[in-house]
Amino acid sequence: MSLIKKSSQQVKPFDKERDIHPFAIPFLWLGNKKVIKNFIWIPFSGLILMILIGLLYPQKHPAPWDVIPGSWALIGFFSYCLIVLCAKPLTSLLAQPEDYYGEGGLLDPEFSVENMVDEND
Amino acid sequence: MIDFLQINPGIWLILSGLICTIIPHTPFTQLYRKCLVVCAPIFTAFMITQIFTSDIAIGGLISIAGIELTTLRIDNLSMVWGYLFCLIGILNGIYGLHEKCKITDSAALIYSGAAVAGVLSGDLLTLFLFWELTAISSVFLVWRGGEHAYAAGVRYLALHVLSGVILLIGAVIHAKFNGGSYAFNHIGLQNLGGWLILLAIGIKCGFPFLHMWMQDAYPKASITGTVILSAFTTKMAIYTLARGYVGTDILIYIGAVMTCFPVFFALVENDLRRVLSFSLNNQLGFMVCGIGIGTELAINGVVGQVFVHVIFKSLLFMSIGAVIYRVGTAKASELGGLFRSMPITALFCLIGAGSIAAFPLLAAFVTKAMIISSVIYEAHHNSVLYLIAAMLLFASAGVMEHSGIKVPYFTFFSHDSGRRVKEAPWNMLVAMGLAASLCIFLAFPWGGYQMLYNLLPYEANYKPYTVDHVVFQLQLLFAAITAFCLLKKSGLYPAEKRSEILDFDWFYRKCGFDLLKSINLGWNTLDAKISNITRSAYGSVNKCLYGVFSPIGSFSKAAPSGLASVMTAAMLILVLIIVYFVR
Amino acid sequence: MNLMSIFSQWIIEQGPAFLIVLPLLMGAVTAVIPNKGMAWWITFFVTIICTYTAFSLFQHVYFDSFLLYTMGGWNPPHGISLIVDGLSAPILLLISVMAVLTVIYALPASISEIEPKKRAPFYAAFLICFAGLMGMVITGDAFNVFVFLEVSSISTYALVAMGAARDRRSLAAAYNYLIMGSIGATFFVIGLGFLFMETGTLNMAEMSDILSELDGGSRVSKVGYGFIIVGLGLKIAMFPLHTWLPRAYAYAPTKITIFLASTATKAAIYLLLRFTFTVFDPSFDYIAIMLKYLIMGVAIVGMAFASFQAIFQSDVRRVLAYSSVAQVGYILLGIGIATSSGLAAGYLHLLNHAVIKGCLFISVGAFWYRFGITRVNDFSGLFKTMPLTMGAFTLGGLSLIGVPFTAGFVSKVKLILAAAEQDMWWAVLVIVFSSVLAIVYIGRIILFAYFGTPPKINGSILVKNEAPLMMLFPMWTLGLMSIAIGVNAFGIGDSFVSASEIAASVLLGERG
DSSP: OHHHHHHHHTOSOOOTTTTOOGGGGGGGGGGOHHHHHHTTHHHHHHHHHHHHHHHHSOOSSOOGGGGSTTHHHHHHHHHHHHHHHHHHHHHHHHEEOTTTTSSOOSOOOSSOOTTOOOTTO | OOOGGGSOTHHHHHHHHHHHHHSOOOHHHHHHHHHHHHHHHHHHHHHHHHHOOSSOEEEEEEEETTEEEEEEEEOHHHHHHHHHHHHHHHHHHHHTTTOOOHHHHHHHHHHHHHHHHHHTOOBHHHHHHHHHHHHHHHHHHHHTTOGGGHHHHHHHHHHHHHHHHHHHHHHHHHHHHTTTOOBOSOOTTSSHHHHHHHHHHHHHHTOTTSOHHHHHHGGGSOHHHHHHHHHHHHHHHHHHHHHHOTTOHHHHHHHHHHHHHHHHHHHHOOBHHHHHHHHHHHHHHHHHHHHHHOOHHHHHHHHHHHHHHHHHHHHHHHHHHHHHHHHSOOBGGGOOOGGGTOHHHHHHHHHHHHHHTTOTTSTHHHHHHHHHHHHHHHHTTOTHHHHHHHHHHHHHHHHIIIIIIIHHHHHHSSSOOOOOOOOOOHHHHHHHHHHHHHHHHTTOTTTTHHHHHHHSSSOOOOOOOOHHHHHHHHHHHHHHHHHHHHHHHHTOSOOOOOOEEOOTTHIIIIIHHHHHHHHHHHHHHHHHHHHHHHHHHHHHHHHHHHHHHSTTSTTTSOOOHHHHHHHHHHHHHHHHHHHHHOO | OOOGGGSOHHHHHHHHHHHHHHHHHHHHHHHHOSOTTHHHHHHHHHHHHHHHHHHHHHHHHHHSOOEEEEGGGOOTTTSOEEEEOTTHHHHHHHHHHHHHHHHHHHHHHHHHHSOGGGHHHHHHHHHHHHHHHHHHHHBOBHHHHHHHHHHHHHHHHHHHHGGGGTOTHHHHHHHHHHHHHHHHHHHHHHHHHHHHHHHSOOBHHHHHHHHHHTTTOOHHHHHHHHHHHHHHHHHHTOGGGOTHHHHHHHHSOHHHHHHIIIIIHHHHHHHHHIIIIIISOTTSHHHHHIIIIIIHHHHHHHHHHHHHHHHTOSBHHHHHHHHHHHHHHHHHHHHHHOSHHHHHHHHHHHHHHHHHHHHHHHHHHHHHHHHOOOBGGGGTTHHHHSHHHHHHHHHHHHHHHTOTTSHHHHHHHHHHHHHHHTTOHHHHHHHHHHHHHHHHHHHHHHHHHHHSOOOEETTEEOOOOOOOHHHHHHHHHHHHHHHHHHHTGGGHHHHHHHHHHHHHHHHTTSOO
16 A cells, blocks of 8 residues: 555665755744743733724624623633643543454554654753 | 536536546546546536526426426525535545545545535435435545445444435425425424424434534544545535525534534544544534524525535645644654644644634634624513523633644644654645635634625624624633643643544444344354254155146156046046036 | 238138148158258248247238138038137137247257257158148047147157157157057047047037037037146146156257157147037136136146256256246236136237247257256356356346346236136245245256356367357247247237237137
8 A cells, every 4th residue: 555655765764964855944943941941921811912902892793791801801711710620530441452342443654753752842 | 408507517527527537547546547537626616606696596496206306496585505525625636636536536526526416406305316326426435445444434424324314204294284285495393394304404414413423424434535534424404404494403412412523522522533533523503503593694694604614614624634644643652843844734724723722803803793692682571591601611721722722732842752744745735725714714803704704594794703703702811821821731631542432433343333242142052942843844844835836846757648648637637527517 | 010911812811721731742852852951941931930920810810801711612511610719719820929939949959969860850850740730730530639639649659769869758758658558549539539429520619519509518528628628738737747758858869859848738838729619618617617727737836846846957958848847837827817817828828838838848959969968056157158048048038037128927917817817825925935936946956047157178178169050049038038028029029919818709609
């Protein structure tokens, strides 16, 4: 199958610095530790700004919860947290080894990097 | 002379698919085949423009055994699907240009043709025919995924053929209640037929507990296969819902549940194509819910959502497909940091993710808002719907989580997996580029979204770009991103683990299978005992029969003339007794 | 379609006599001509001309009325008359068409089956047999029936015995056939003697009038009928009297099997119908009882019994021969029901069965011609080596089983309906049961042919070796004909059905 062939071509040692796509070079800062650490300020400031504008321009067809300022932001935040915090119990409840059904799992690469420790992380 | 305008345009696609199957497999004819794959949808779209000249075009009337069939009906509603399927057919064709597989090409053409023909058919029997054809043709795409897809393909085929059979039974019952008319208009739930048809559609568009085939088969199909599959089957089901069940209350609740539950599964799932399948399911929930509301605004929202959804969902599947093509896997645990080597794909994926999460200026914003607004408007009359609206908002945050953040983040950003691969092939980039620019164009505030709205079945006065819409949508999205950053920082965000997440299909894949195995075991022992008895019984009966009738048997021995003469005499005596004495 | 205009009046007027005289005369000529190669051509043209004549007569009867031809201008009851009516015309046509197809098939088949010096006599005997069968069907004089019966039978004994070049057992089979056939003919003529005693005439129409005046007549005519039915029963291969048939069919030259299976028993059944329904009358109480108990009884038992026997045969020709006995059971069942729908169904099955069995025996003959095989086990993988022939065999086999869209289905359904009309559900059950048995014995052969592996000769698999065109043509004609009847293509199915309905109305005296 073509998939296997493709991946077998890539079993050569990577040169992490050299094999970067030219278009990506201007954006390498995205992988910078500091940028990642402080990225939160962008959505957070946007959030504050939108809550403020939301106070000036309220919903034209408000739902009952729209009396609370920044209602959609609260919904978004708590929904998100709820979903993510559900992950742990769900995983322990539903996760099984990959060959659980014995049908052969999904596609796998030639080698795994699952347990690789990345110094940037 | 055949009137070509009386022929359902989907037939042209099916025909070209059949032609594909007979084109021999050489590098040279490969070129012709690929041309056909891209050009056939263009031609089909052209035929639709030729047929659809007034408000409603009806044609291809056939009468079989007293049943009137309307094999072609194009009106405001089905026209959108017709064009959409042609458009996505072209994009898929371009995306698959690199692939040298004849089966994929022919199956894709027949499949898309069946979908087009299905939505453009005007009666339930024609719909049933193409309904089954989509199932049968598409399963080849699943099987192209390799050996591990075989069982999933069989399950997929079984469920879809079952769905078609239920549709047929429902159609027959429905026709009985409607004076024998198989016309496909509003169906509703007045009789058993309506319920059965709803069940059939429910299987196709993944109602809760009927959804498992989607997450089972789609991630296992081939790269192009998944992209093609994701576009047609479920949207065809949405069309039938929009045609037959507008304003059916139960759909509101089904839709709301459908938007919410996949969110949780998508989060813990490791396989990104499966994440996208859950996300597809969740998006379908929005549409089902909108159809249940059934106001003009809601239907407009649903139709618009279908249109843009097909584009950005394909875009997402395409970008993950490109990653699989280069890296060989779509497991989040194996990926990360790929923006360094596949920046263009990453950009397109981000556009797709933004579109599905309904960022302003990107596709879903102009349509999803219509659905949620229609729910809130209706909630003024029925306050239960506020709960539904809240569920939809919750699901919107969920969409942001799994499609907007998880898919691009774990693929292209996150920790650097160290994988350095080539950028996706040019044809994939072209297809993704086209899809991405459509995502932007169809939401463009100055002249873009108006074109989309012109396609909608009802007149659309809705204004998506009002300050409150933009602001509150952005509140939701920014809050979600902020939450993500916070959770990630605090280490509460779960790391991706390689695992198989059990879903409802556990009941038949594991539970049912084990049950069958134990039944089988019991049966085997029982069978062995019974067969011992029957074998001896059969043996003796067989011996008797053989002894009587076989060439060496007593009745088949070459009867000597003398014996035969005696028999003749006996016969004569019998005859004489009868004529003489029987009265 | 009415094609009357294309037939000359002469053919219509003189055709009945022509049908007997021409083959008889040419049979004699064929036997003595010095150029042996001419024999086939003469036979071929005679059968073609007879087919043409029979077809024109059929058209005349179908669209116009029945024909009465007086030999030498002597009117009945003193002269001999020939009758062509709705009952006899289809059988005449059937016999002559089957004769043409058999002759076409015979050209290649003779090469392997008949020694060169015996070929001219063979064709002469064939023509005489043909003339005898035509005469049996067409004549209106009861004694003439006996004469033609003997003419056809004696030539048939000779023809069956010619299989000796291939298989010596054919001599025994022919001898057995001779004995049984002679007993049958003797019984028949004894029966005629009784009838003559009662009525004082040999003309059938006259006999019928006198018998109905006498309201069935005395015990003399009852005994006469008893002898006639047993005598004909032997010729028909009615169930317990069928013992001569499997061997005769299995060991005769293949082309004779084809001809016999599709015509000889059919002509005898015609006589049974003629005597039972037009000379006698089903309203006589002894006829009614005979139909109800004897004919139906042997029909039912024969259907089941012979089907079982067919299942256990190892030789395909014997399978088909026993199946013929079972099919005769179907036809007799239709006759025994004795309503117009029952008679029509029986008559239709008679025509269809001739077509089907012709097709099957021709393809089996082709297998023998190519590979010399007739055993079921040897059919393994035949579909790969002789696909076209096996295809025709499959068509015929499906039709014999009664799969929808085949001739067998049409007549079996009509038979079932006719039985159901009379509330004879047990008969319906037996028909279905016997059809299931047919699935077994035909399916067994077809399974071997399609899924078996072709035999290996010297380590290599046999290459494709199709039957010659001269064999493929008749077998596919008949195979497609059976499908055409089943799907009513070109109106063929309808014309068969209406021919059978007309025959039934003639039998019940509703039509002249």
